[in-house]
Amino acid sequence: MHTTASEVLTFVQENDVKFIRLAFCNLFGRQKNISIMPQELPRAFTEGIAFDASAVAGFTDVAHSDLFLQPDAGTLAVLPWRPAHGRVARLFCNVTYPDGAPFEGDGRHILAQAVQRAASMGYAVKIGAACAFYLFELDEAGQPTMTPQDEAGYGDIAPLDKGENVRREICLTMEEMGIAPESSHHAQGPGQNEIDFTYADACSAADQLVTSWAVVKTIAARNGLHASFLPKPFADKSGSGMHINLSLAKEGQNIFRIGDEHSPEAESFIAGILARAREMTAFLNPLTNSYARLGAFEAPRYVTWSHQNRSQLIRIPAARSQKSVRMELRSADPTLNPYLGFALLIHAGLDGIAQRMPLHPSTDFDLFCADAARLAGLEQLPTTLKEAVEAAEASGFLKTYLPARTLDQYLAAKRAQWDAVTASDNPALKERSLYFPRV
Numbered sequence: 001m002h003t004t005a006s007e008v009l010t011f012v013q014e015n016d017v018k019f020i021r022l023a024f025c026n027l028f029g030r031q032k033n034i035s036i037m038p039q040e041l042p043r044a045f046t047e048g049i050a051f052d053a054s055a056v057a058g059f060t061d062v063a064h065s066d067l068f069l070q071p072d073a074g075t076l077a078v079l080p081w082r083p084a085h086g087r088v089a090r091l092f093c094n095v096t097y098p099d100g101a102p103f104e105g106d107g108r109h110i111l112a113q114a115v116q117r118a119a120s121m122g123y124a125v126k127i128g129a130a131c132a133f134y135l136f137e138l139d140e141a142g143q144p145t146m147t148p149q150d151e152a153g154y155g156d157i158a159p160l161d162k163g164e165n166v167r168r169e170i171c172l173t174m175e176e177m178g179i180a181p182e183s184s185h186h187a188q189g190p191g192q193n194e195i196d197f198t199y200a201d202a203c204s205a206a207d208q209l210v211t212s213w214a215v216v217k218t219i220a221a222r223n224g225l226h227a228s229f230l231p232k233p234f235a236d237k238s239g240s241g242m243h244i245n246l247s248l249a250k251e252g253q254n255i256f257r258i259g260d261e262h263s264p265e266a267e268s269f270i271a272g273i274l275a276r277a278r279e280m281t282a283f284l285n286p287l288t289n290s291y292a293r294l295g296a297f298e299a300p301r302y303v304t305w306s307h308q309n310r311s312q313l314i315r316i317p318a319a320r321s322q323k324s325v326r327m328e329l330r331s332a333d334p335t336l337n338p339y340l341g342f343a344l345l346i347h348a349g350l351d352g353i354a355q356r357m358p359l360h361p362s363t364d365f366d367l368f369c370a371d372a373a374r375l376a377g378l379e380q381l382p383t384t385l386k387e388a389v390e391a392a393e394a395s396g397f398l399k400t401y402l403p404a405r406t407l408d409q410y411l412a413a414k415r416a417q418w419d420a421v422t423a424s425d426n427p428a429l430k431e432r433s434l435y436f437p438r439v
Contacts, residue, residue: 003074005045008091011076012038018086021079022049022069023210024093025107027058027410028286029337030438031210033090034069044071048096058409059095059105067103069093075207077177081218092207104403107339108203114343114401115202118350124249125346127205128326130196131334132187132240133216134233135163136226144226144437146233148191161186163193170219171195177215179208188238188297199247202346206338209242213334229439231285231333232292239293242334245317246345247326256316256325260307267359270305270314270327272352273345274360277303277313277331279395280344281381282388282414284332287439288421289431291384293333296368300330303379304363311367313381331381335439340402340410347401386418 012020020041021033034051036044043049048068053059060067075092082088095106102109118125135149150162158164163186171181180198187194195216197208213229220227232239248255248269255266285291295301298310305314305327312330319325332341351357365374382388389411392398398407417434424430 005073008073017089019088021090022093026056068096080176105406111339111343114346125202126199126247128199128245130243132194134228135191151190152186154188156186209338229334231290238297242332244329245326268352268357269349271357271359272349276348278391282392288385306362389414
């Protein structure tokens, strides 16, 4: 990996790189880029490259429109689908003000602050994600249809599974870009696929997710398909979630343990996330469509935890080695901004440790099959985007860890989405037009 500006400049010169994409994300986690030529790269490292931040959703207004992109040398990757001669490379960037100060609304900066807080408390955070998506056919005009690529199910193989070649190409492309997929397979829904990633530090994990979404969509398009991360494209089929695995190490030792007994820190970390789950949901499940997924097909509805049990919000997966033990959050979906989502999860867990929150007893039964009496009294996640926004607006926790302008702009945009869908004569069609071509 190239970790210094001089190493990146040498690589660009020696490897026929003719185009550099300076990548960043808007407030909602959608990747943007400004492209420069190689001769501009030294200036990008020393001074940054200016861009119109007023044109980026959730950033600034026209009266304060100049922000700068500062490349992170450790994120250099060549785009394998671009020409081998006159290569195209990508660098993720931090966003700064003209005076060099960090832009407080930059998701990478917000996540870096959470990681720094964890380090100050003696913890190193590792995150790994498992992300599902659907592959759809295109029509004669090249526009996406709602026809899935195949009718296969979980773990099926060819010829029933028509996505295995696309998944292989996706995984090999990711490897070329320095991302390590752990596994891939056909998921439960028709045309649905899943790719799981190995652990990385929190910021690298977020960068890798953003990169992986671009890879999936690009490789799908090259194969005449449309890849969609829409959480619930079909009402009666499995939704596409993003399971977030978190582990914490203190003095090199994992605070999560094999078996049913965990360290007090691990229990308090889980308790902190459970305590803030409703308040964070608007960030972990950001679309009106997100809430059609929760409560069915192994997507949680209740704020509970258990070991192995896939009906819970948080589960502790089985592991055979101490280093592999972690907690898995199962509510999030792949339309979130991973920088904001990861930052909030880390802060919530650290609050739990700092306040020594007790972890309530595990819920060791199948919530999907339980009768009303067993479910009575269990706290539920928000059931609509409107309810999630209201929980976020009342949250002192979010006001503590997110800049006021960032929080206000985010929630205002989510309210506008809710209003646009619910005011429509055909909410389902409006929702599809808002999201399906874009996510």
